Amino acid sequence: MPEVTLAGVLAGVLALSLNAYVLFGGADFGGGVWDLLASGPRRGRQREVISHAIGPIWEANHVWLILAIVLAFTCFPPVFARLGTVLHIPLTLMLVGIVLRGSAFTFRTYDDERDSVQRRWGRIFAGASLVTPVLLGVCIGAVAAGRVGPLRAHTTFTESFVDPWLTSFSLAVGLLTLALFAHLAAVFLTLETHDPDLVEDFRARALWSGLAVFVTAFGALLLAPRHAPLMGAGLLGSRWSLPFHVATGAAAVAVLAALWGRRYHLARMAVGAQVSLIVWGWALAQYPLLVPPDLSVDGAAAPSVTLRLVLVILGLGVVVLVPSLVYLFRVFKAGPSDSVRRLPKGGINS
Amino acid sequence: MSDLLAARSQMAVSLGFHILFAVVGIGMPVLMVVAEQRYRRTGDRLCLDLAKRWAKGTAILFAVGAVSGTVLSFELGLLWPGFMELAGPVIGMPFSLEGFAFFTEAIFLGVYLYGWERISARAHLFAGVMVAVSGAASGIFVVIANAWMNAPTGFDLVEGRLANVDPIAGLLNPMALQQTLHMTLAAYAATGFAVAGIHAFLLLFDRQNAFHRRALSIALLVGAPAAVLQPLSGDLSARAVAEYQPAKLAALESHFETGTRVPLVIGGWPDMEARETRYALKIPGGLSFLAFHDIDAEVTGLDQFPREDWPNVRIVHTAFQLMVGLGTFMALIAVWAGVLALRRRDLCSNVWLLRALSLAAPMGFLAIEAGWTVTEVGRQPWILYGVLRTAEAVTPMPGLIVPFLGFTALYCLLGVIVAWLLYRQIIRSPRPTEWSRVYAPAEVLRA
Numbered sequence: 060m061p062e063v064t065l066a067g068v069l070a071g072v073l074a075l076s077l078n079a080y081v082l083f084g085g086a087d088f089g090g091g092v093w094d095l096l097a098s099g100p101r102r103g104r105q106r107e108v109i110s111h112a113i114g115p116i117w118e119a120n121h122v123w124l125i126l127a128i129v130l131a132f133t134c135f136p137p138v139f140a141r142l143g144t145v146l147h148i149p150l151t152l153m154l155v156g157i158v159l160r161g162s163a164f165t166f167r168t169y170d171d172e173r174d175s176v177q178r179r180w181g182r183i184f185a186g187a188s189l190v191t192p193v194l195l196g197v198c199i200g201a202v203a204a205g206r207v208g209p210l211r212a213h214t215t216f217t218e219s220f221v222d223p224w225l226t227s228f229s230l231a232v233g234l235l236t237l238a239l240f241a242h243l244a245a246v247f248l249t250l251e252t253h254d255p256d257l258v259e260d261f262r263a264r265a266l267w268s269g270l271a272v273f274v275t276a277f278g279a280l281l282l283a284p285r286h287a288p289l290m291g292a293g294l295l296g297s298r299w300s301l302p303f304h305v306a307t308g309a310a311a312v313a314v315l316a317a318l319w320g321r322r323y324h325l326a327r328m329a330v331g332a333q334v335s336l337i338v339w340g341w342a343l344a345q346y347p348l349l350v351p352p353d354l355s356v357d358g359a360a361a362p363s364v365t366l367r368l369v370l371v372i373l374g375l376g377v378v379v380l381v382p383s384l385v386y387l388f389r390v391f392k393a394g395p396s397d398s399v400r401r402l403p404k405g406g407i408n409s
Numbered sequence: 410m411s412d413l414l415a416a417r418s419q420m421a422v423s424l425g426f427h428i429l430f431a432v433v434g435i436g437m438p439v440l441m442v443v444a445e446q447r448y449r450r451t452g453d454r455l456c457l458d459l460a461k462r463w464a465k466g467t468a469i470l471f472a473v474g475a476v477s478g479t480v481l482s483f484e485l486g487l488l489w490p491g492f493m494e495l496a497g498p499v500i501g502m503p504f505s506l507e508g509f510a511f512f513t514e515a516i517f518l519g520v521y522l523y524g525w526e527r528i529s530a531r532a533h534l535f536a537g538v539m540v541a542v543s544g545a546a547s548g549i550f551v552v553i554a555n556a557w558m559n560a561p562t563g564f565d566l567v568e569g570r571l572a573n574v575d576p577i578a579g580l581l582n583p584m585a586l587q588q589t590l591h592m593t594l595a596a597y598a599a600t601g602f603a604v605a606g607i608h609a610f611l612l613l614f615d616r617q618n619a620f621h622r623r624a625l626s627i628a629l630l631v632g633a634p635a636a637v638l639q640p641l642s643g644d645l646s647a648r649a650v651a652e653y654q655p656a657k658l659a660a661l662e663s664h665f666e667t668g669t670r671v672p673l674v675i676g677g678w679p680d681m682e683a684r685e686t687r688y689a690l691k692i693p694g695g696l697s698f699l700a701f702h703d704i705d706a707e708v709t710g711l712d713q714f715p716r717e718d719w720p721n722v723r724i725v726h727t728a729f730q731l732m733v734g735l736g737t738f739m740a741l742i743a744v745w746a747g748v749l750a751l752r753r754r755d756l757c758s759n760v761w762l763l764r765a766l767s768l769a770a771p772m773g774f775l776a777i778e779a780g781w782t783v784t785e786v787g788r789q790p791w792i793l794y795g796v797l798r799t800a801e802a803v804t805p806m807p808g809l810i811v812p813f814l815g816f817t818a819l820y821c822l823l824g825v826i827v828a829w830l831l832y833r834q835i836i837r838s839p840r841p842t843e844w845s846r847v848y849a850p851a852e853v854l855r856a
């Protein structure tokens with residue numbers, strides 16, 4: 060066991076906030092995907108359930124992303140600078156997606172006059188929900204593949220700013236991310252309605268998207284040894300990798316089995332575990348590198364005063380936020396569900 | 410357009426857009442809390458209506474504030490990686506604190522919006538107060554980050570990197586107090602005047618509308634005191650600028666030659682070749698007095714700085730004149746309204762006051778945009794005053810004009826949509842079904 064450093068702890072918090080974003084924000088994106096793919100006789104009601112589940116205050120889920128960004132530039136400034144430079148293009152496109160998605164969703168929710176304008180918001184919201192996760196995955200794939208190295212002199216624009224992320228491996232990770240978010244959302248949605256027909260709709264979607272997760276994960280894994288040797292080595296070669304794979308696989312199978320047997324609460328827990336294990340598998344496979352090949356947790360860390368203060372701030376934040384969240388819970392969990400439905404999901408669903 | 414200029418323009422557009430929503434996020438919660446407090450005290454249902462509508466408006470704008478703020482946090486890395494790599498360990502501190510302020514704001518806004526029937530009156534009002542406090546706190550923390558860029562403290566510069574970093578000293582930098590005070594007041598003044606102005610305008614056509622009367626009085630209660638204090642707080646800012654950022658002071662006053670008993674230059678157009686300000690009104694000793702409270706004080710002029718270190722004097726000077734002009738106008742209206750109120754006159758039947766207020770509706774926001782232009786353009790060519798140049802901080806990525814134009818178009822679109830939505834949802838008087846309450850009996854009107 061390597062010695063745990065201050066920087067290591069903060070890298071852990073960073074992974075934790077990414078984990079939270081993928082769980083809560085990811086489910087919101089997935090909800091948008093199912094909004095886009097709503098079909099069959101109950102498509103209108105499917106969309107309603109989705110929109111109530113996401114809630115107009117999706118910002119609470121969104122804060123996890125902000126937390127990750129702030130932690131990155133405060134505690135590991137070179138990492139933030141490197142990602143912003145080399146991944147400029149996909150990150151910018153992802154931002155456009157985030158802006159369109161968030162604002163279109165809010166406009167649709169608050170603009171309660173049901174007309175063609177409202178449907179247009181719906182389409183923008185859904186389209187952006189489809190594209191953004193792919194771009195997020197592409198960025199993660201590029202980092203995992205170790206292609207986000209320092210800029211070299213005398214390279215062309217394409218070599219510096221496009222080649223690092225436009226690879227088959229990155230795209231595979233992008234698709235995996237999309238499938239995972241959709242799967243997550245479908246599983247969560249089975250618990251968001253009491254209408255048995257709708258539950259069946261979402262169950263079918265959860266099963267199909269579970270299959271898509273398997274296929275895309277398998278594809279990414281096949282490409283890994285050639286395109287992401289480091290990742291491959293970490294994921295396949297180290298001491299902890301076998302138990303980790305077994306656990307992730309078991310969680311994935313458990314989700315499908317629970318869905319098959321209509322044990323939705325179990326399915327929700329299992330899918331949460333599955334997604335978290337994937338995030339942590341990636342983090343551990345890279346450790347101690349944050350951005351391979353050269354930026355490591357300790358090498359890229361800010362001075363230790365900064366790290367210590369950030370930990371203090373995180374502690375203070377927890378002291379303020381936990382009671383507030385508990386309060387939110389107590390106020391809204393106790394009442395009839397139709398008035399609860401518009402609450403921030405990160406707040407009442409965790 | 411060079412890549413540096415494109416990056417600067419993109420940053421300016423993004424910040425200029427975000428600040429509008431941020432300001433509303435700071436100011437509106439105060440208005441809605443005051444309205445709710447009035448309802449609780451007097452039982453006046455119209456005030457309850459107002460609180461609910463304002464809360465809904467805040468929620469829409471909050472979402473746009475959140476997405477545009479997210480864009481900004483990414484842009485710090487997308488456009489200025491050199492700056493963030495250097496400054497992250499210090500500037501990250503206020504941003505981390507800000508993160509928690511957002512979170513608190515989001516949680517209590519949720520409680521406020523959906524808790525009307527579920528929690529006690531006091532608990533609900535408390536949630537509103539929490540939204541207002543955490544909104545102000547988020548603003549204060551970011552502005553501290555900006556103040557540090559203007560007056561960097563808390564580190565030693567060793568071989569181009571920050572050493573002996575002391576983030577707390579960075580937080581307590583010498584511009585922090587002045588800028589946060591000025592910005593927070595600005596948010597209250599701008600929101601208060603915007604809301605008062607809109608309702609004053611509508612009152613001009615519908616003099617007895619009780620809904621607009623309530624809204625006007627509450628908005629003035631928040632906006633007018635802030636507008637009166639704003640010139641005083643601006644004076645504090647100007648004196649700090651004179652001490653810590655002499656080049657910026659010289660630019661905003663269009664002051665070329667160092668000297669004593671320096672005149673205050675009002676208006677005019679800086680002539681860069683002749684190094685003087687044409688067509689300006691000059692008050693002898695005015696600048697020396699304002700900057701150092703001594704009409705004989707020496708004030709450093711632009712001549713003390715190499716030409717390439719000058720900010721764009723024309724932009725900075727003009728923006729400063731604009732801010733001060735708007736601020737003076739707003740403060741005068743606020744005093745006028747205050748005098749009328751003290752004499753127990755009915756503000757809403759004074760046509761000239763209503764006209765002046767309608768005219769002033771956008772002024773606070775314009776002053777804020779102008780003020781930030783002074784601060785940011787006036788700091789050039791430095792991104793971190795005296796330490797790092799903007800040109801050294803910009804990303805090596807070429808073709809930045811593409812994202813600049815893209816985001817500009819996106820923001821224009823969002824701006825139009827938000828304005829239209831607000832009109833559809835908030836500003837328009839209540840629908841006929843709610844009329845019984847709007848045209849309330851006369852004794853309620855006088856309350």
Ligand code: HDD
Pocket residue numbers: 552559584587588589591592594595596598599639640641642643644646647648650657732733734735736737739772773774776777778779780781782783784785787
């Ligand atoms: C409602 C808005 C508003 C109004 C009425 C005023 N200001 Fe202002 N001013 C701002 C809103 C603002 C701002 C946008 O909030 C700034 C930008 C940065 C900051 O801290 O506040 C600002 C900056 C700013 C600065 C530059 C600070 C720096 O660069 O660090 C000075 C010197 C003044 N102001 C001075 C004044 C004076 C003398 C005013 C007299 C009427 C005045 N302001 C009215």
Ligand code: HEM
Pocket residue numbers: 118121122125427428430431432433434435470471472473474475476477478479480481482485511512514515544545547548549551552592
């Ligand atoms: C570089 C500058 C800035 C960055 C990176 C930034 C970042 C952000 C982010 C990420 C959010 C969204 C938080 C959420 O998800 O709820 C936000 C919202 C907010 N920001 Fe900024 N911001 C900047 C400048 C400013 C300034 C200058 C002010 C005010 C004076 C300000 C005040 C606020 C407020 C009050 C909110 C709360 C949301 C709202 O009410 O609209 N920000 N900002």
